[in-house]
Amino acid sequence: MRASRTLIPTLKETPAEAEVASHVLLLRAGFIRRVAGGLYTWLPLGLRVMRKIEMIVREELDRFGAQEIQMPVVQPAELWRESGRWDVMGAELLRMRDRHERDYAMGPTHEEVVTDLVRRTVDSYKEIPLNVYQIQTKFRDEIRPRFGLLRAREFLMKDAYSFHLGEESLERTYRDMYDAYTAILTRIGVDFRVVEADSGTIGDGESHEFQVLAESGEDLMAYCPDSGYAANVEKAEALAPELSDESPNPIEKVETPGVRTIADVASFLGLESARCVKTLIVRGDQVPFVALVLRGDHELNETKAGRLDAVAAPVTFAGDEEVRAATGCSVGSIGPVGLDLPVYADRSAAAAVNCICGANEEGFHLTGVNQSRDFPDARVVDIRNVVEGDPSPDGGGKLAFARGIEVGHIFKLGDKYSVPMRLALQDGAGTEASLIMGCYGLGISRLVAAVAEQCHDDNGIIWPAPIAPFDAHILALDYSRSDVAEVVESLYEECLDAGIDVLLDDRDERPGVKFAESDLLGIPHRITVGVRNLAKGLVEYGRRGESARELLAPAEAVDRIRSG
């Protein structure tokens, strides 16, 4: 392609709308433009990157026996009513109505459509297992789209669905997809980590996330360098601490005027926050409110708490007035001792010896509190976030943290869709059974941004070669001179003949502009042709992200690019 005739609207300055590196750079390099919140137009270079990722995804999935299909973006409401999600899904599901007043949804995912497909087309267990996928635009009306492509409302996703009779078959395909995702991300050349995950509202079986490592990532992962354990912090189990041999003191009520927060209590009594216990009031599932007890230095894990039967999911905190009505005092003075609510104590809070908590009386706290003696009815559960240095749940060592961007997520769905949508087949013995399913998502457009987020420097993006918009960038520094133009044109032709994707900067711009923009675009190989070196019959070769430059004869350029 010729830069002079390609739409590459680069920006010298950082647009005010962008905050994170990938968003800034993709905008500045002219890969994307925003249309409205969470909606983007893909310009030629951005689209090339996305297409290259798609091709890698197709090759790897096809290798593992998945078959590409294409389902509609617009889906009839009946299917969603059948699965029950028409009512369960909130505003995230964009709904619309056609001229006949029929309801539709803009597809945020395709479990319903694909389940309907399989129930209508597959009539024998002999056609199972089946694994189909599509690469398609999805729409989710996100509460807050942000970070450019990283959380867009409309995005390109590869979604695959597998169908099985029997856990063993599902397990095999699940492992295949795990391997396929690993192969895809490895080929792309991005640093990633696979972590155990909570399956959220989508399924209730095993689940793994594929996280691209990036400081700006929204996800926190806990991993153990010794044992290889890795999980999203949402999921990572916090083990019960070792029992202390400290002997319990008698409980005592102390006056704590105006002391409300954990930090206040700790400093007022001259103790660490780990000695304090906090009590959070959340909505219950059967009863109006439930109390959750955590150590003062720990954070509530809302995913874990939401999974408790007694707690209404998603976790919702009681308001100040509700707390007063339920406990008789304000938020800052509640404690688990003598509290007339179901109490769930985190393992660490339950193991804490002689701790401090609110006395359920304005302006008073209790000291010397011990769960087994003082609030023995509490159920002891794991509801906190792990922290760095916690023991790894597999017993292997200590947990460390890393941040990541979730680009892929694979789930075992079980019969969550096949039962309500009545997808069943007779097995070889003539017994009818519901099929079980797996589903496997990979955010293609998010991957573009995740790679940019991980692979860049101050000057621009540094694309890994397999997904770069072009393999090579030829900079013609003095294109108006016929001797330069001649060499450049024949180099360009040679590259094309050799199957090298090449962008030729044939514009009448100053060298500084060409170099700066070339860095911004991040194409791996660069050939610079200018009068100075050409007088000696040489051109310059360099790689994006490396400072080394080599001089070589134009005839050697194609080989140099090929050899990397």
Added chain:
RNA sequence: CGGGGCGUAGCGCAGUCUGGUAGCGCACCACACUGGGGGUGUGGUGGUCGCCGGUUCAAAUCCGGCCGCCCCGACCA
């Protein structure tokens, strides 16, 4: 939806407090110089100051309403 910030030329911003001729840098157009890291000079083009309404002799500026964007929280590929 709750909290915070912002909306002035294509982009980045000043001007708003204290009402009175709409500005700067970049980009763009023309010319000249320059030609290996976003160069210099001269001359130009480009604005319903987010929208609607109000106050006022006079509104980018004050008041009210609405819309949009960004950041922090809940959601997720």
